[in-house]
Amino acid sequence: MIYFIQGKLTKLIKIGVVINDVNQRLKALQSGSPDILELLGVREDLNYEDETILHGLLKDHRAHGEWFLPDPEVLEKIEELLRNKPELKKKPPIIPKHLKTKLYQRKPDRIKLLVEDIWRHTR
Secondary structure, three states, rough: OEEEEEEEEOOOEEEEEEEOOHHHHHHHHHHHOOOOEEEEEEOOOOHHHHHHHHHHHHHEEEEEEEEEEHHHHHHHHHHHHHOOOOOOOOOOOOOOOOHHHHHHHOHHHHHHHHHHHHHHHHH
């Protein structure tokens, strides 16, 4: 799940992922922070890949590491994610491992047809 934690004094926002208890993560972060931290929200349906996408979308607002400036674009994206729960982006299909074999590498047209078929079935 992705969490959003904000410092009360600095207003910096941490966008991170936790597998288990978000409150334990908040306590761990708080113990090493001079700022008072508060949990803004959690998206339980998002994962590491979504976090990477979100960090990329907000890269121009990064303060350091996984901490972001509280710029309007960052706040709007977080609010949108917590309110509407949209998909971050359409994820491409996973190409089966057997497509990487020598047999398929020698037949690029066959691979193209298989990839197109995969795309058709994932929409």
